[in-house]
Amino acid sequence: MAPLSxxxxxxxxxxxxxxxxxxxxxxxxxxxxxxxxxDVKLVPNTDLWVRVATDAWREAGRALRDDxxxxxxxxxxxxxxxxxxxxxEDDPTAPPPERKTEIVQxxxxxxxxxxxxxxxxxxxRHVGITIKADVPDADPLIVDSWVTxxxxxxxxxxxxxxxxxxxxxxxxxxxxxxxxTDFEGHPLRKDFPLLARHVKPWPGIVDVxxxxxxxxxxxxDAGEGASDD
Amino acid sequence: xxDLIDRQKLSYIAAQAxxxxxxxxxxxxxxxxxxxxQHPATHGTLRIIVRLDGEQVVWADPGAGYMHRGYEKLTExxxxxxxxxxxxxxxxxxxxxxxxxxILAAEQLMDVEAPPRAQWxxxxxxxxxxxxxxxxxxGDLGVxxxxxxxxxxxxxxxxxxxxLIEGATGGRFHPNFDRIGGVKDDLPKGWIDETHQVMxxxxxxxxxxxxxxxxxxxxxxxxxxxxxxxxxxxxQYGMSGANLRASGVDWDLRRDQKIALAYDKVDFKVWTHPxxxxxxRCWIRLQETREATKIxxxxxxxxxxxxxxxxxxxxxKVPEGEAWVSTExxxxxxxxxxxxxxxxxxxxxxxxxxxxxxxxxxxxILRGVYVPDVITILAxxxxxxxxxxK
Numbered sequence: 001m002a003p004l005s006x007x008x009x010x011x012x013x014x015x016x017x018x019x020x021x022x023x024x025x026x027x028x029x030x031x032x033x034x035x036x037x038x039d040v041k042l043v044p045n046t047d048l049w050v051r052v053a054t055d056a057w058r059e060a061g062r063a064l065r066d067d068x069x070x071x072x073x074x075x076x077x078x079x080x081x082x083x084x085x086x087x088x089e090d091d092p093t094a095p096p097p098e099r100k101t102e103i104v105q106x107x108x109x110x111x112x113x114x115x116x117x118x119x120x121x122x123x124x125r126h127v128g129i130t131i132k133a134d135v136p137d138a139d140p141l142i143v144d145s146w147v148t149x150x151x152x153x154x155x156x157x158x159x160x161x162x163x164x165x166x167x168x169x170x171x172x173x174x175x176x177x178x179x180x181t182d183f184e185g186h187p188l189r190k191d192f193p194l195l196a197r198h199v200k201p202w203p204g205i206v207d208v209x210x211x212x213x214x215x216x217x218x219x220x221d222a223g224e225g226a227s228d229d
Numbered sequence: 230x231x232d233l234i235d236r237q238k239l240s241y242i243a244a245q246a247x248x249x250x251x252x253x254x255x256x257x258x259x260x261x262x263x264x265x266x267q268h269p270a271t272h273g274t275l276r277i278i279v280r281l282d283g284e285q286v287v288w289a290d291p292g293a294g295y296m297h298r299g300y301e302k303l304t305e306x307x308x309x310x311x312x313x314x315x316x317x318x319x320x321x322x323x324x325x326x327x328x329x330x331x332i333l334a335a336e337q338l339m340d341v342e343a344p345p346r347a348q349w350x351x352x353x354x355x356x357x358x359x360x361x362x363x364x365x366x367x368g369d370l371g372v373x374x375x376x377x378x379x380x381x382x383x384x385x386x387x388x389x390x391x392x393l394i395e396g397a398t399g400g401r402f403h404p405n406f407d408r409i410g411g412v413k414d415d416l417p418k419g420w421i422d423e424t425h426q427v428m429x430x431x432x433x434x435x436x437x438x439x440x441x442x443x444x445x446x447x448x449x450x451x452x453x454x455x456x457x458x459x460x461x462x463x464x465q466y467g468m469s470g471a472n473l474r475a476s477g478v479d480w481d482l483r484r485d486q487k488i489a490l491a492y493d494k495v496d497f498k499v500w501t502h503p504x505x506x507x508x509x510r511c512w513i514r515l516q517e518t519r520e521a522t523k524i525x526x527x528x529x530x531x532x533x534x535x536x537x538x539x540x541x542x543x544x545x546k547v548p549e550g551e552a553w554v555s556t557e558x559x560x561x562x563x564x565x566x567x568x569x570x571x572x573x574x575x576x577x578x579x580x581x582x583x584x585x586x587x588x589x590x591x592x593x594i595l596r597g598v599y600v601p602d603v604i605t606i607l608a609x610x611x612x613x614x615x616x617x618x619k
Contacts (some may be wrong), residue, residue, distance in 0.1 A: 178294035
């Protein structure tokens, strides 16, 4: 850790040094997990993503913690299914538009609709890492809990459980955090409708004004970005 | 004292025994005390259920969620520029600071960098948000301990800062001023001079609070050695900001990460405290407010000229990708994990708020403390309800 006296400048390390730093982290992780480390995405000097096999989710967290990543940032999930409702900005009088239904996972790929991801930071080496794992498409959706790795994962997993319906094996207390106990559904899943947008059409579709310099030949979706003004 | 006759002795013993029996009968397994959701000490609608054994807390369970507004879901039906309107309201005392990491994440995905002047304006407003936010904490801290005066001073001096924010952005509480590629406007005329004067006033305010509160014997007795968090525990729970630095961990995202803000252009000290108790957490915040006024002064003196907006398309489409950007907000590390699929709006936004992690330590830290200390510990952890519930 930098001493207080020279604690003023941000980029003390030369630009390339952090790159080898991230490569070193990947090498450490690979030696700890072996085949279980499925995919790596490294943007030099910016950030690092890794994906591990579902079975290794807890073990990967422990490996990171033992590698110096003591600071727990967050844990959450992503539902990769495209929303069947779009952004809720469709004209209710028009026929429903066609939407893509293909599931495309982001960085480091994957094969399931749901993924859990977490971020931990090494405060000594000034580096963070985002780690992901697939959640097998079974009913119920279950992955291992990180509570034994990081105590702070407790609340994040509770939140994730009620919002996505993902269970965490080994979690002591998966009560709802925000929602009433008898709430049905999992709000952050893409197929959970945002009812406010369904009962009243989005006003953006009626007050769209043409942008300056754009004639009638402008593309039909041009108005959507203008509502910022 | 005259000797008691046997009968008196016996009746005395019998009475004692009866008392003891009564105590045994009345003594429950403990008592459950409900603090909140509406309670002055909870800064909003946080409910804490504590189980007491006598005066000691044996178990505590905070119940959040009374103010959950579902921002993560709402961002999925907004365009990128519209999201700032929502996230302004997460930590409402330091609103501008909420916008910055999201905009930076979007800029990182678009590979756009704001021009230097815009970065400086961002940093100045960021620090002003910090001052507005933390000065209220310093005032409110007294109220939690029964001292009424500091809160009036805090509201008086915060007003100057809010006026400045209003002068530059048009909004006192919800500026909505940050744009992808820069900021909405340049600073108004005369704003820089006025800000210098206000910073001087705020430094006086810090001195006043330090004399009035931090030197006070009662304040020290009630906060020193109370609610100690060791550095390892603080990191495990993901505590950040002043709470982490009060445990002796020298970590500040303003200094320790490469980010498109002007922090590397100024000279400032990151304060840490070895104790990790309630006093340390409050003291760190006081020092940080003072440090923030110095940062603002330095930035105002060295403002670069030039445009405040980079060239960005009129209709913003963010390319596919994922980005995580976090900044050192008044309450701690706040960040956004933004997933874009090349659309007008984000595909998923994970909002990492500081208070959520800072408060998740409450069940751990309240175990074994005495009832009056519950309030001081909660006050010293400093949370904003909107920041927990999102």
